[in-house]
Amino acid sequence: MTRPRPDAAVDRPPPTTRRRVRRWNLVALALPLGVVGAALVATQARTWWDGLVLGAGLLAALVVLERWTADDFSRVATAGLAVTAAVWPYGALVGDSATAFYGLAVAGPLAVPRLSAHRRAAAAALTAYVAAAGAARLLRPHQDSVAVLVEYVLLPTSVVLVAIGFNFANHAFYRIMEQGRQQEAELAVYRERVRFAGDLHDIQGHTLHVVKLKVALAERLVRSDAARAERELREVRDLVGDTIARTRELAHAQRRLNLSVELENAKNLFEAAGIEVAVDRDGEAGHDLDERIGGLLGQVLRETTTNILRHSRATRVRLTLTATGIGIVNDGTPDGPRPALGGLAALRERIAAEGGELTADQRHGEFRTAAAFPRQPADRARRQEEAP
Template identity: 55%
Template sequence: MTERPPRFTESTQGRLRRLNLATSLPPVVFAAVFLLYTDTHAWWHLAVLAPGAVAAVVAFERWTADDLARVALPCMIVAAVVWPLGVLVTGSPNAYWGVCAVGSFSLREVRRRRGPAAAGLFAYVAAVGAARLLVQRDDVREVLVVYALVPTVLTALVMLMTAVGERFYDLIRELEQTREREAELAVVRERFRFASDLHDIQGHTLHVAKLKIALARRLLPHDAARADKELRETYALVSETIAQTKELAHAQRRLNLTAEIENAKNLFEAAGIRVRVTREAETDSRAGELLGQVLRETTTNILRHAQATQVRITLAESGITIVNDGVTATTLPELRGLAVLRRRVAGDGGELTVEQTGERFLTAAVFPPVRAGAAPEVSAAPAAPGENGR
């Protein structure tokens, strides 16, 4: 799968915000229209009150998109102006709705002193509401309740609900970061396993070669034949090590398919991905080596390039199928490591299939029944371990 910059990948948090917008925006717009209808008693009242309602709706839409910073200040200014106009000019007790919504959403943009900022918002809503006494003094208690107390209490409730919503998004963000770290750790563990295999091949050999060369140097002055034998054995040992290193680097070492399935399962589970392994039949061990390479390459691709939540691995007599979700690319990505493996599978009479349907990605390597037990041929240069892209 093609690699994507994390910042531009739609995350779970982004999908939740879009869902929140789709489900909550219609009620918000309906509430704005209803309050305007309730408080509008003349055509010019609508001209005074509508900007506050529009500012609230815009702030809510930008808040769900996690892009409120660009519009927070202008929306706050508009809403803050509408509230005193509604109190003193149009006599609209619901004109506070704009400053209540925009102020509650905008608090997340205040990096420091959020407490004083919230207290200032409450004080502004209450003070402006109490200013209604300047034009209406016949019922002080009603004015203070309708224009000051109720707007302030509702502003506090909206602020509390907004804070809860933001905390929910913060938790989702933390979970996503944890999942990314787990996936990165799984890839690191896979690289460590490769390094361990490389050490197993070369460490002992280099140590033995060093001892044999030292012995040959001591034998050379008085036992040239024995020294020559030691050097020939060292040469053969180094040649064998070079061949084994090439096999390791090109993923040609004999793999145990059962061990590879268990390793893939552990890697996925460590990354927080649900795994279901279905064994319909056992595959011939020789064909299983090539299938193990396909599984290893696919596992690395999923961990590095997908936002998978579940993976299904199906092992049949004729091959293996790996299906994962979490694909964000709209078209089938370019094949790299799997393209090389496709040629090797085809050279052994099999077929490697890669399909993408929506967010679902399928990788399947299948051998005809008559060829399932044949030893895989090395028909093309295989993928290097550092080439993890498809």
């Protein structure tokens, strides 16, 4: 698939809701939490070693928070929690830092609501750990018990409990957003089905009405004008045969589609489902394709669009139209074996019969579908040379 030229037209839609929320979280959460954490490290660290340890806890917490905003929390959760959990007892027993729990108070509450089960037990365990590590300060000699309980136990556990409650509410909000996105995707698929039903009605509705009239006419003529009645019935047979063929084409997605219309329709469906979509055109790509080739590419686009809406959790889709074909790349593909191609498998044979190639590849969380007809430009040039 060729890269678009610098002058290629690129459609850039506005950011989706998901990306706006990510940016909001980075500005409203990560930035102030990072500033507060840096100030605490600067004021609490008494030696360079203290600064190194407390800074490591803050950095781990911010990495976890940044990955959480990108919905990529699981990759860094374990390491981030381990680092921040180790910094707190160091601060309580060695570093004389009552705020060393800060990193754990950021990273821990992010993890608890995302557990598939035992979230309450995990919240209780996190709170108990923070309290126990702080209470270990009492093991040091010459400690004011009341001050230790307030600074190292009561205050840290209260902060962690508030943070856990906030993140449970935040997690519920994200779940509602995800449910809304799924409903939008289902609505987009429903609209596509309605369009299919409209195409089917256009094919069969008029035909059935004409057949009814012609059969009624043949009934009246069968005794008075048998020859004309026979002619009417032959026309009915031909009409029904043509309708069957057109219906079969529609059922197997074999009707020639307008590629430009399908491109616009796919873009609208993705945006309706809250998916960011970018359309790249390589110059005049798609405008001079053979009608049959353009129809096949339109079918590939329609089938891939349906697969993305039904079977992925895509947030971004890129559609690239070149002089020889089309490419579709989407994220949100779960790890594991590549899913069955479904309707694309049947299209692969038809594209191969026309001298093209259909490929589908899944890697690094992305699914790539491409259909190309490399002989198309050469065939077009030859036709132009043969033209009088």
